[in-house]
Amino acid sequence: MSQKTLIIVLASASLVAIVRANSGERPSTGDENWDKPREEFDELVKTGAYVDKTPLLKWFISQRRHLVLLAPPKLGRTTNQRMIKRFFEKEVLPLDANFKPTKKKPETWGETVFRLKDLAVCGDREFCDDHFRKYPVIYLDFSDLNTTTERAFFNSIRHLTTYMWMDHDFLRNSVELSEEEYDLFLKYRFPSGMEEMPDDFVVSGGRLLPLWLWKHYNKTSIVLIDNFDSPAECLINATQTERKEKLKLLRPLQDFVVKLIIGNDHVHHSLLIGQRRIDDSLTKEMTSLVYQPLLESAELRPFYGFSETQVKDVVEKFNCTDHMTNIMASLTKHKTPGGQTVYSAFSMHDWCEAEKEKLKNQKTRRKRDIVNLQCDDGVSSLTRSNQAPSTVRPSRRWCAPGATLTNPC
Structure with a gap:
């Protein structure tokens, strides 16, 4: 190997080392x-x-x-x-x-x-x-x-x-x-x-x-x-x-x-x-x-975990006290040597996330129902306007195709 080739190889190796040393990437584990x-x-x-x-x-x-x-x-x-x-x-x-x-x-x-x-x-x-x-x-x-x-x-x-x-x-x-x-x-x-x-x-x-x-x-x-x-x-x-x-x-x-x-x-x-x-x-x-x-x-x-009182406090925040017995029965729990119950924080968190998702879906449905009611009211007004054009003004609440809650008409 010539001296020139050796220098190039060493320089290349040094460059690789520098790039690796300055890399901020975490190691790939495949896991x-x-x-x-x-x-x-x-x-x-x-x-x-x-x-x-x-x-x-x-x-x-x-x-x-x-x-x-x-x-x-x-x-x-x-x-x-x-x-x-x-x-x-x-x-x-x-x-x-x-x-x-x-x-x-x-x-x-x-x-x-x-x-x-x-x-x-x-x-x-x-x-x-x-x-x-x-x-x-x-x-x-x-x-x-x-x-x-x-x-x-x-x-x-x-x-x-x-x-x-x-x-x-x-x-x-x-x-x-x-x-x-x-x-x-x-x-x-x-x-x-x-x-x-x-x-x-x-x-x-x-x-x-x-x-x-x-x-x-x-x-x-x-x-x-x-x-x-x-x-x-x-x-x-x-x-x-x-x-x-x-x-x-x-x-x-x-x-x-x-x-x-x-x-x-x-x-x-x-x-x-x-x-x-x-x-x-x-x-x-x-x-x-x-x-x-x-x-x-x-x-x-x-x-660690939730006591029975703490579980009830969280359930009350979601206004679900009517289902308290079923909710507490569904949670993962552990018994202490003295007979006390320790409820899983993980299952309590999962329940809360599920309840928040329910509330989110209910809110979405309510918004959609409001839009539909507005559209229905607009169509009714338009019908009345066609029957008596000389006396009834077209409703401003008539909804065009593609109307949304933020811009219903």
Whole structure:
């Protein structure tokens, strides 16, 4: 190969690397779940289905550092994780195409959905002043980790961590990071190839991100993990041989969580959500985790799902009290050891959406009926006008073809 050809090849390779490094695209996973739409906390608060759970914010920050909440699905677990993130997370200015902070007016306390809707947490202004938007937050969802094969898990955990670094893209502009740390950040942020990311490299990211966030903000982080137990479902009903293989498969994820949370002085608090306690083989190094079953905790239950009184309050807003018994029977519910009923927040939300759709359709039908009545009145007037043209003036309400409610005639 000639020297000229070699230079061209190297230049081309450099150009590809530059394009990749400056790409703001998220990795393509081939899995629609990575991009599934999620209803933001602010939007949910504005619906009639939201019951104020903001007292959880004060409870969370007052507890031990690392808590695992065990709760059935559809009780508002993810919604509360998003609420915690929304309240505590420092506001980050989004980056433009050149990875520079966009000029954006910071949101004031009075503009937040917490204040606009006068949610319960607003009653303690001192708490809000001390904690609102004061922490960097690391949010992860383990539900999309694929444990079917080693290759699938290899790819999914690397995509998970790549998304994690994307959420903190502003660190590329941090003056607190050394040149070496900056170069390492870019390797995490723009992995040149999944095969080039060994397990120990990915695992170390769990330790480094809270450290760099602390250097940037001089503030410890809050870590939120949704569906914490999802990857361990592969151990259910596994044979002894399969169990051994799956435990080996899950080891990098276990090490990642240990680096991220356990013994990490740069993590302030963490809340992990799951349905069942993780196999002890996976958590033997996570001795500081405190497991709390939701349905057994009278202290925690008010923060998740709907009580009977709360369901009735929502139904009354829709003027459907005549059907209260049938509505409550149709909702998904769970019984506590003490006999109390906890109603699914998800099914309550679905019911509210269905009722709003009914009201919308009724309103549309009423508008259409009004137009039809106006048209009928116009035709009758026209008939009378034809019978006595000398004495009856044509009605102004006569409707031409294509008339609408806004322009009926």
